[in-house]
Amino acid sequence: MSCSDKFIESQTVFELPVEQTIHDLLAGYDTDGDKRITKDDAPSNKDYYMLSTKGDTVILRNTYYISNLLQELAIANDSAHPTLLISLRQIQEPPAERISRRIRTQFWDDLTRTIDAEGLDRIAHDDKMHDSKQRIYVPSTDPVAIAYFKDLEQQKPNLEVVILPKDITAEYVQSINEKPGILALKIEHNRGVPFVVPGGRFNEMYGWDSYFEGIGLLIDNRLDLAKAMVDNFCYQVTHYGKILNANRSYYLTRTQPPFLSSFIREVYHKMPRKDKEWLAESLYTCILEYETVWMQGNRYTPQTGLNRYYAGGIGIPPETEPGHFNEILETYAKERGLTIQQFEDQYKTGQLKSASLDRYFVHDRTLRESGHDTSWRLDDTAADLNSVDVNSLLYKYERDFEYLISSYFKDGFKGPNGKIYTGAYWHEQAAKRKMLMHKYLWNEQAKGYFDYNVKTQQITDFQSATNYFPLWAGLATKDEAAVMVTSLMRELKAKGGITGSSRASLEQYSGGSEVQRQWDWPNGWAPHQMMLWQGLLNYGYENEAYELAYRWLWMITRNAVDYNGTIPEKYDVVAASHKVYAEYGNVGTDFAYITRSGFGWMNASYQYGMSILPHDYIVKLDALIDPDELFK
Structure with missing residues (x-):
């Protein structure tokens, strides 16, 4: 019986010696020696035979099936099982079903920390x-x-x-x-209190990653874990003064994109028994964060009434790898007749001063606070921008505050400093921000929202996925949404989803530099996809949402089928590949035999996409129908 051409449903069970079978598979098919079976291994004429307990012979000639077998053997080996009982049905599990199941039953637990x-x-x-x-x-x-x-x-x-x-x-x-x-x-x-980490070298609780992971957790009925993450966010606001970039010591001066109000609202919505005391405590803390982190200090710009990212801290961001800033530091070192290392050492200790370099690192820490580390959109300018993304997120805060207070605290809500808030108050705050965003960030000629530079008092023209966050926040008018959707599908749609920026903006702003910024074209990221799918659905653009979600899930599925189940941090959505050649590599691609956790928000994007796509799209996804053929 050959399994190379089509799915054959069978409950026939095979009993395999684990260590010997792993050895045989790697010897026969892992020709590049990476302990994985992928499409990049040299073609082999060898058929792998499995003998069932009934003596039936099955021939596997499909890389996906053989790599699935290797993965199941690895799981058995982890548990020190000498033999593996496995059915043909398990080996031939449809790819979308397999990915979603492993996220739900394995990946979240493997990413959970205390x-x-x-x-x-x-x-x-x-x-x-x-x-x-x-x-x-x-x-x-x-x-x-x-x-x-x-x-x-x-x-x-x-x-x-x-x-x-x-x-x-x-x-x-x-x-x-x-x-x-x-x-x-x-x-x-x-x-x-437990929390989910992104995975790989990101072994701590990150700011905006956690919200998107929470969406996946709620879809997978892990309300307990999603609620625990909200509790840890509130703990951070109470005891560290902000939601941290991540809970490492060197992030104490830096926050991340604000999603707490959405997280609270979505967790509360899922509670079978509404814990109003929990809601009140969480809402209080979220308002405290809004008022103290965003509406005071450097993150608020009085000249526009809008907000920006603005990370604190001194000097070179310590989490970067050695040599990351050599290109910048070299110019300063040469001016002083020093080696790069000599200059860096003296700059760190304060022996050497440079106001211009200090300012550069304000911008660099700020782009990291924005979550978009790095992008040419923010390079050496991040702290000067009233960006579309942060103001859209804060508009969503204001609308969430309005909804939660109006729905559950009709007599008013006592917030920080004893102030009594009403839904009407937050409605006014949201309306004010909407007006100011339209005044400063809306480009009538380009028909879209763009970042505004408070230093130059000029609107920028960088085409980024963040320009479309007003769709997610529900801020755009119907007429604005109509032209924005047309622009989105024209400027940023690629084979595997939405690119972080347009190619034209990348080429314009990079100045010909060969440095690839990972949040720019041709790369795509899970949070952008998820927010823009929801934004399209908010305004009734179901077909566009389904197309973009299908493209993204198809790319993930295709790569997992071809590359031993790989679920990485990010993708090149133009090439529809996990092989991303940008400054930080691609977390989640380095493993032996089996990926045990995928990557946090990538897992969530898969579950979210599966939850919104109609069934006929899932059928096509399992068949790996190319999106360019499907959406001609």
Whole structure:
């Protein structure tokens, strides 16, 4: 019986010796020695035979089926099972069904972490620690965490617990750069409240990643874990003053794109028994974040009444790999007759001063705060921009506040500083922002929203996926949406989904540089896809939403079929490939035998796309129908 040409449903069970079968598969098919079976392995004329318990012979001639078998053997090997019982149906599982099932039943659990006695080893042992210490920083305002971790310190000789000062300054954060550590999150009932990490080297709780992961968790009925992540976000606002870029010590001065109100609203909506006390506490904290992080200080620009990203901190972002800024530092070093390393060392200690370089790093830290690290749109200008994305997200905050208070706190809601808020108040705030965004960010000639530079007092013309966030936030008028959708499909649609920017804008703003910024053309990212699908659905553009979702899921599915189940951080959506050649590589592509966790928001985008696509599209997806043929 040949399984190379079509799916054959069968419950025939095979009993295979695990170690020997893995050895045979790799010897016969893994010709490049990467412990995976992919389309890049040299063609083989060898058929792999499996003998069933009944003596039937099955011949597998399909890379997808053989790699599925290798993956199932790897799972059995992890559990130290000497034999594997597997049916033909399992080996031939339709690809979309298989990917979605593994996300739901395996990936989320593998990406879940806790910061406590049980989970600390897993999160504290990685290359970000710089030394052999398990170092954890604990806020001085949390006596529960202080007591917990001080007690744990007595039990673990390698653990170093550092109590943060009440006033966490940029100077203090700089002073601990050489002693990096994990930041404590919420301890409840003597255990750490769990959270999901993106995966790979991103082994901590990230800002906007967590919201998108939460969408996937809610689809997969993991309300407990999604709620726990909201609780950890609220903990961060209460004890660190902001939702952190991630809970590492060097991120203490930096936030991330604001999605907390959406996260709260969606979690509460899923609660079978509405916990109004939880809603009140979470809403209070979200309003506190809105008022103190966004509507005060450098992130608010009084001249326009709008907002920008503006990360604190001093000097070179410490999380970057050695040599990342050599191209920038070389010019400054040559001016002073120094090597790059000599200049960097003296600049870090403050021995050398440079106002222009200081400003460059303000912009660099800010583009990292924006989540879009990096893009030519933000290069050396991020802190000067009233960007479309952050103002769309804050408009969504205001509308969410209006909805939640009007729906559940009709007599008003007591917020920070004792102020009583009504839904009408937040309706007015949203209307005001909408008016100001139209005044400063809407380009009537180009018929779209673009970032506004408060320093030059000019609107930019960079065509980015973030320009379309007003569709997700529900901010655009119907007429604006109509022209924006036309522009989106013309400027950013590619074979595998939406590109981070247009090719024309990349070429214009890069100045001919060969440096590839990972958030620009030709690359595509899960959060952009998910937000724009929802934005299109908000305004009734179902066909466009289905097309873009199908293109994205087809690309993920095609690559997983061809490359041993690979689910990476990002894609080249023009080539429809996970082989991305940008500055940071592609997390999630380096594994042996089987990917055990995929990548957080990529997993979520797959589950979200599967939840909105009509069934006939899923059938076509399993058949790997090329989107360019489907959407002629």
